[in-house]
Amino acid sequence: MPGLKSFHMSAPGTEGNVEEKAREFFADDLFARDMGMELVSVSPGKATVSMKIRDSHRNSHGTVHGGALFTLADVAFALASNSHGIDASAINANITYMTAARDGVLIAEAEEFALNHKLASYTVTITDDEERKIAIFQGMVYRRTPRPEKIL
Structure with missing residues (x-):
């Protein structure tokens, strides 16, 4: 599918370039930037993304908007799920907000929970710089693995 891109770290000679390939992938995410x-x-299977809270992230209550939190988690999820060199697209995602975030830096840590040929699931924990749990995100991806050749 045009426009889809993973790190393609499974290609020969790219085993040591996980971070470099991820940075190229991340650089193309204009919304995250x-x-x-x-x-x-x-x-492989993990990613950590940070976001310094700006005034533009705030809702009418003065706390970080839920959409900003979801986006932060989703970016970490995308990086972790595409880190195996196979294009992965979200098919389900949900978030539970634990407490409001107000100031400082937020950290989203994505970790692979399960992985098979076609599906993978991830948990992303968002914490603030005081290590308070702000939100828990869970997501599942469809992995675009190559189809096996037909047996004649």
């Missing part, structure tokens, strides 16, 4: 997100780290 506009939101002020930064890639902290990535490894």
Whole structure:
């Protein structure tokens, strides 16, 4: 499908380039960049993304908007789920908000929960710089693995 892109780290000679490939993938995410997100780290099945809270992230209560929190989690989820070199697209995602975030830096840590040939699931925990749990996100992706050749 045009426009889809993963890290393609499974290609020969790319085993040591997880971070570099992830940074290229992340650089193409204009929305994440506009939101002020930064890639902290990535490894197969895991990713950490940070976001310094800006006034533009606030809702009418003065706390971080739920959409900004969901986006932060979704970006970490996308990085973790595409880290195996196979294009992965979200098919389900949900978030539970635990407490309001107001100031400082938020950290989203995505971790793979289960992985098979076609599906993978992830949990993303968002914490603030005081290590308070702000939200828990769960997501599942469809992995576009190559179809096996037909047996004649």
